[in-house]
Amino acid sequence: MASLFFRLDGKAHEIELFPDLAPQTIGKLISTLPAELDIHCAKIAGQHIFWHAPVVADIEKAQDILTLPAGTFLYWPERQFLELIYGELQAEKAQVSVLGRLTGDIDWLKAYGRHVVRNHGQGLLRAELLAGEGCEALAIAEDELASPALAALRAARRQMWAAVPEEMYGLMRRTGMMLPYGPLAMAEGELRKLHELLWRLRSDALGISADRRGDVACFLIDAFNARIDGFCALHGCGAVLDDARPLLKDAVTAPQALEELILYTGRAAAWLDAYIPWNALNEATLASLAKQGVR
Numbered sequence: 308m309a310s311l312f313f314r315l316d317g318k319a320h321e322i323e324l325f326p327d328l329a330p331q332t333i334g335k336l337i338s339t340l341p342a343e344l345d346i347h348c349a350k351i352a353g354q355h356i357f358w359h360a361p362v363v364a365d366i367e368k369a370q371d372i373l374t375l376p377a378g379t380f381l382y383w384p385e386r387q388f389l390e391l392i393y394g395e396l397q398a399e400k401a402q403v404s405v406l407g408r409l410t411g412d413i414d415w416l417k418a419y420g421r422h423v424v425r426n427h428g429q430g431l432l433r434a435e436l437l438a439g440e441g442c443e444a445l446a447i448a449e450d451e452l453a454s455p456a457l458a459a460l461r462a463a464r465r466q467m468w469a470a471v472p473e474e475m476y477g478l479m480r481r482t483g484m485m486l487p488y489g490p491l492a493m494a495e496g497e498l499r500k501l502h503e504l505l506w507r508l509r510s511d512a513l514g515i516s517a518d519r520r521g522d523v524a525c526f527l528i529d530a531f532n533a534r535i536d537g538f539c540a541l542h543g544c545g546a547v548l549d550d551a552r553p554l555l556k557d558a559v560t561a562p563q564a565l566e567e568l569i570l571y572t573g574r575a576a577a578w579l580d581a582y583i584p585w586n587a588l589n590e591a592t593l594a595s596l597a598k599q600g601v602r
Contacts, residue, residue, distance in 0.1 A: 310439035311340070311380075311407065313391070315419060319437065322380045324407040326445055328368050332382050332404050334447030335362035336389075337438050345581050346432040348423045352401075354394030356416075356423050358434075359577040360387045361468065363506070363566045369402040378409040378416070385506060387573050393420040428584030454560050456553070457567070463547045464571040471578045474543050479582060494539040495579035501531040502572040509565050521555040524565060528552060544575055 309326060312319040326333050344358040352372070366384045375381065379392045382404045391409065393416040409416065423432055452458045466472075478494060481487045504527055507513055508520055515523055528548045536545025554564035596602045 309441045309445055310410075311337075311442070312437040312439055313409075314435040314437060315415075318415075320415065321410045321439070322407045323410050324442075324445075325405060329364075329382065329404040329406050330367070330445070331447065332362065332364040332367055333406055334445050335364055336360070336382075336406070337442045337446040338362075338448050340436055340438040340442075342436050344434045344436055345577070346423055346434055347577070347580060348420075348427045348585060350585060351397065352399040353397035354417075354420055355390045355392045355396065356420055357383075357388040357390040359573055360389045361570070363387070363509075363569050364404070365510075366402060367404045370405055372396060372399065372401040372403045375403075375405065376408075378413045379405060380407040380409065381405050385503065387502070387506060387569065391416060393417045424586050427586060428582055431581055450563065452563065454554070456550075457560055457563055460547070460551055460554065460564060460567045460571075464567050464574070467571050467574045467578075472541075472543055472575075474541055475575075475578055478539060478541065490539040491579060491583065493534055494541055495576050495583065497531050497534045497539070498544070498572050498576035498579065501527060501535075502569060502576055505565060505569050505572065509562070509569070517561075518558065520565070521557070521561050524555045524561075524568070525552050541575075547571060 309324045311322040311324060313322060314320070324333055339361045342361065346356050346358055349355050349357065354377075360382060364382065364384060370381075372381070372383070373396055375392055375396075377392050377394055381390050381392070382388070383390060383401055384404065385401070389406075390403075393413060426432065452461060475494075478490055479487045481490065505524060508515060508523055508527075528551070532545050532548050535541050535548070548568070551564055551568055554560040555568075593602060
């Protein structure tokens with residue numbers, strides 16, 4: 308039996324893996340471990356914690372997220388989230404890949420989930436994901452890159468995953484009317500939407516032929532970069548996106564470039580999300596609605 312371990316505050320919690328349900332996703336994930344995680348709270352779906360997946364994988368043996376029990380470890384391809392469920396979920400339509408399940412009592416996860424909700428946006432919430440014995444045989448390594456331009460894009464992606472870019476701190480230090488929350492929320496939303504659209508673009512199911520995807524991807528970069536770079540002043544992110552355009556136009560490099568951009572934009576959005584105090588914003592919204600008689 309292969310297992311991963313979710314280590315929190317020095318204590319390791321075992322996740323039994325189900326490689327028969329999602330061999331590709333599990334194999335790719337194992338090749339990225341050990342990994343330090345920044346944990347996020349769910350905004351709509353309810354009682355689960357998530358972190359951004361460091362791999363791109365298609366759905367495997369799709370299951371409805373609302374049917375899964377507490378303790379399930381899953382991958383949501385369209386959002387590219389890895390998640391641990393700790394209680395009842397709210398109405399949200401999602402087909403996901405089940406990767407495994409926590410062993411033993413999960414009261415610790417329920418308590419931690421509540422902690423994440425209360426403290427999201429008040430500092431990075433850290434955990435680790437580690438591979439247990441026997442996982443090496445399941446690992447699927449990243450493809451090698453022959454193109455120097457692709458290698459440069461991968462290097463930019465790895466740098467984005469390594470640490471919060473300094474320009475994001477610059478964004479959060481901006482002062483003035485509705486600053487810094489305005490550009491912080493805008494940048495997170497624009498990067499997240501770009502990520503999700505790029506992820507969809509790689510799928511044959513949407514009816515966009517492979518020879519047209521480069522043009523569509525470049526259109527999306529132009530549209531979203533107007534705010535990511537132009538309004539939010541994330542010039543480094545903007546340059547990486549712009550520099551990828553020739554790779555997307557080339558039929559040979561386009562598929563790998565698209566996957567690298569999916570990983571890049573998703574991680575950028577996740578860094579920004581980690582600094583948004585969602586619970587406090589929700590409470591302020593509830594108070595405002597109550598004052599207006601909406602609640």
